[in-house]
Structures are given as C-alpha cells and as structure tokens.
Amino acid sequence: MPTLEALQRRQHTLGELAGIVRTMKTLSAVSIRQCERAASALADYDADVASGLAAVLAELPTPAAEAAADPRRAALVLLGSDHGLCGHFNEGLLEAVRAAGCRPSRLLAVGERLADLCADAGLHPLERLPAPVAASGLTTTVAAVLGVLAGWREQQAGVQVQLWHPRIQLGDPHQPQALTLLPPALTELRARPWPHAARTPGFGQPAATLLEALLEEHLFVRLYRALAEALASEHQSRLLTMEAAEHHITERLAGLDGEVRQARQEAITGELLDLVAGFEAMAR
Structure with a gap:
C-alpha cells in the first residue's frame, strides 16, 4: 500500500488537475457563446x-439548366481542429466523408490534425490551413479559404466545391454536415422574394458586375x-470531454x-503502538 506521503501527493496532483479541467470547461463554454x-x-x-442577389438575378436572363454534377467527385473543403481533447471530432468528420463515397480531385483541410488524418487515409491532393482557435480568428481563416477557392476557380472553370463541417445537432456535438459552396444555387436565390415588392431597387452599375460582387459576399x-x-x-465536444x-x-x-484517511489512521495507530511498547519496555 502506498505511504501517506505518496497518497497526499497524488491527492494534491489530482486537485490541481481538477482546477485545470474546470478552467478548460469555462473557456469552452465562453467560446461556444462567442x-x-x-x-x-x-x-x-x-x-x-440574398435579397440583393434575388433583385439582380431578376434583371438577368435565366441561364440554361446544366447537367447535375456528381457530388462525390466535387472538390472538398473540410473544417476540423488543430487541437486535441475534443473526442472523436476529426475522426467523425473523416468517417462521414468516406461513408459518402467522396473521391475528390481537390481537397482543402482546415486543421492540422484533420489534414494528417486525411493524408493517412490517402485523400490526395491535399492542401491545409490552420484552424481558428477563437471567434476572433474566423475572418482570417475565411479569407485564407477564399484564397484557395479562387485558385481552384482559376484552374477549373465551373469547379464544384462541397464543404463538410461538424455541427451541433440533437445533442451530438460533431454531427457532420455537407454544404455546396460552388456553384452557387442561383435558382434558389432567384426565387427569393424582394422584401419590399413595391420598391424594387435600381442599380448604379452593370447587373453582371453587381452579381459577381454579391456572390462573393454570399460565399463569405x-x-x-x-x-x-x-x-x-x-x-x-471539448466541454463534454472535460465534464x-x-x-x-x-x-x-x-x-x-x-x-488517505485509512493511511493516516494506520500511521497514528502505529505510533500509539510504538509508544505503548516503549512504555512497557521501560516499566520492566
């Protein structure tokens, strides 16, 4: 059985670890809210x-319907994590992508841990970006992703891009969800009603130019x-892990x-027995 001192050291270490866990729980709760x-x-x-896009699209001719592309061959953007202690976060996302039968010609992984998992799974070619650690870093990461997408669009006109990301749904903190980024759903956007039908806006620039700018904002x-x-x-997910x-x-x-109580009691009992034994020895 460990000594009283060893048990007390363990007790102290666990107490400090409990304080760290409580701090991480608090930080995660604050980050979720942010x-x-x-x-x-x-x-x-x-x-x-979206309303602006609907108004601009109403002034442009309806394009001919294009043949639906195979989403399993679309270029992929995967949003994961750079940090641990968040359970089955990156693994769950990658499993969902593989279960969907995706065979991407291009792949961007946001999050170094996720990128390493993708590389181990043979999903190539692979581009990677660091994941944001807080809400204040979202804009920087979005700009970096948009830069990668701009390069893809230059290399292949009409490239189809699908975004996969975890999302909290029905108590599951990392339920993967797929979202088509490119090409934009112009049919759905065109069908959106302008909120003030009697006051349809006019344009101070060509509709095609305005459409391109609005589509960039929509993508952002x-x-x-x-x-x-x-x-x-x-x-x-990290909050649940910490709990x-x-x-x-x-x-x-x-x-x-x-x-500790048992060891302390045994130590006290041993000291008392030693005192009694010493007293009896002296009495003889």
Whole structure:
C-alpha cells in the first residue's frame, strides 16, 4: 500500500488537475457563446445579400439548366481542429466523408490534425490551413479559404466545391454536415422574394458586375457561419470531454480521500503502538 506521503501527493496532483479541467470547461463554454454570437451577427447581413442577389438575378436572363454534377467527385473543403481533447471530432468528420463515397480531385483541410488524418487515409491532393482557435480568428481563416477557392476557380472553370463541417445537432456535438459552396444555387436565390415588392431597387452599375460582387459576399457569409458552427462544435465536444474527465477525477479524489484517511489512521495507530511498547519496555 502506498505511504501517506505518496497518497497526499497524488491527492494534491489530482486537485490541481481538477482546477485545470474546470478552467478548460469555462473557456469552452465562453467560446461556444462567442461563436454563436458571431454566427448570429451575420444573419441580417446574410438576408440582405440574398435579397440583393434575388433583385439582380431578376434583371438577368435565366441561364440554361446544366447537367447535375456528381457530388462525390466535387472538390472538398473540410473544417476540423488543430487541437486535441475534443473526442472523436476529426475522426467523425473523416468517417462521414468516406461513408459518402467522396473521391475528390481537390481537397482543402482546415486543421492540422484533420489534414494528417486525411493524408493517412490517402485523400490526395491535399492542401491545409490552420484552424481558428477563437471567434476572433474566423475572418482570417475565411479569407485564407477564399484564397484557395479562387485558385481552384482559376484552374477549373465551373469547379464544384462541397464543404463538410461538424455541427451541433440533437445533442451530438460533431454531427457532420455537407454544404455546396460552388456553384452557387442561383435558382434558389432567384426565387427569393424582394422584401419590399413595391420598391424594387435600381442599380448604379452593370447587373453582371453587381452579381459577381454579391456572390462573393454570399460565399463569405456561408463560409463564416460554417466555420463558426464548426468551432462551436469543437468546443462543445471539448466541454463534454472535460465534464467526463471532471467526473472521473471527482470519483478518484473521493477514493483517495478514503485511502488517505485509512493511511493516516494506520500511521497514528502505529505510533500509539510504538509508544505503548516503549512504555512497557521501560516499566520492566
């Protein structure tokens, strides 16, 4: 059985670990709230951009319907994590992509850990970007992803791009979700009603130029909200992991408390027996 001093050292170490876990839980909870606020802050802007697209598309001729492309061959953007302690986060996303039968000609992985998993799974060619660690880094990451997409569009006109990202759904902190980024869903955007039908806006520049600018903003908003949801999902997964760790530490501390009390009692009993034995020896 360990000595009293060894048990007390374990007790102290576990107490410090419990403090770290509580801090990580707090940081994750705060980060989830920040990501949710960042995503919701773009709701009005997203609606305005979509309404503007509907108004511009109404002035342009309806393009001929194109043959539907195979989504399994689309270029992929995967949003994952650079950090651990978040459970089955990156693995769950990669498993969903592989289960969908995706065979991408291009692949961008956001998150170094996810990129390494993709490379091990043989998903090539592979480009990688660091994942944001907080809501304040979302804009920088979106700009970097847009730069990669711009390169893809220069290399292949009409490239189809699918975005996969974890999202909190029905209690699952990392339920993978697929979203088509390119080409934009012009038919759906065209069908969106202008909120003020009696006051359809006029344009101070060519409709095609305005359409291109609005589509870039539409792509930015979709990427930003997806990244915010993925980051919130990562922190939610980490929060659940920390809660499980805290529960385990609490149980272990309770067990150690009992062992420390027993060891202390045995030490006291041993000292008393030594005193009694010494007294009896002197009495003789």
